[in-house]
């Protein structure tokens with residue numbers, strides 16, 4: 001038995017396919033490991049140890065070898081909830097940030113890089129700037145700048161963003177050139193904007209499903225499911241249309257129901273494609289700011305500039321990403337300056 005046998009999970013009960021014919025429900029005893037879940041499962045008296053990826057805060061690469069397509073599945077909960085709560089954003093802004101975080105993790109998952117992948121929108125609407133970034137280690141952060149007087153609770157993506165641009169950057173440090181991609185943004189939805197980017201710049205046809213939801217108890221869930229043609233082999237139009245139709249059968253409720261295992265969800269959607277999943281990237285909300293980084297920045301300023309930043313003998317700097325405020329007093333500034 002392997003993970004590919006799991007068809008569906010409901011609480012601690014599993015539905016398992018064997019030889020593609022039988023569906024057996026199984027009760028398990030749970031053991032929690034660090035990142036993955038390891039469980040013992042008993043079928044007809046036979047005990048077998050299984051492990052599979054946890055279903056939230058993961059980016060799972062997958063292949064549909066029968067259709068020569070690749071994909072990424074991202075589902076976020078702790079990442080989105082932590083980041084949006086750091087700022088206490090109104091729900092329409094939180095929803096867009098949650099979707100950008102999911103999209104950013106899916107797009108970064110397509111690339112091989114050591115550094116930081118950034119996804120940014122800059123537009124003329126009330127939400128004039130949003131930025132999320134993710135390191136190759138899966139550390140994520142994000143923030144938005146908006147005019148709070150103009151946030152209609154029912155505002156759509158287009159109402160909030162208006163026209164402008166969407167940019168991707170991969171920063172791998174000083175030794176490697178920055179990669180940047182930019183696309184005009186005047187689309188009704190984030191998936192349309194991203195699909196347009198791929199059609200235009202990479203010529204790799206891509207479809208992406210994105211969803212977000214805030215639960216009544218304030219938990220933010222989001223996810224992205226990306227399907228992309230491979231550079232080496234293009235699929236015919238009929239097959240591609242069929243895959244799109246399959247993707248369209250996915251509902252936000254099902255996608256954001258994290259009691260359904262990600263592998264099971266992919267199997268349900270693409271059961272004819274012989275879906276193969278690979279090791280996930282585990283994602284977490286983690287800012288990269290620190291007192292040392294701010295001190296390094298302050299040490300580049302001259303005394304006059306430092307004086308200009310002092311207010312009542314104190315210098316306060318707030319990280320835009322995580323909203324943490326660092327406070328330095330004059331005496332403290334002199335010791336390291």
Ligand SMILES: [Zn+2]
Pocket residue numbers: 287288289290319320321322323324
């Ligand atoms: Zn920070």
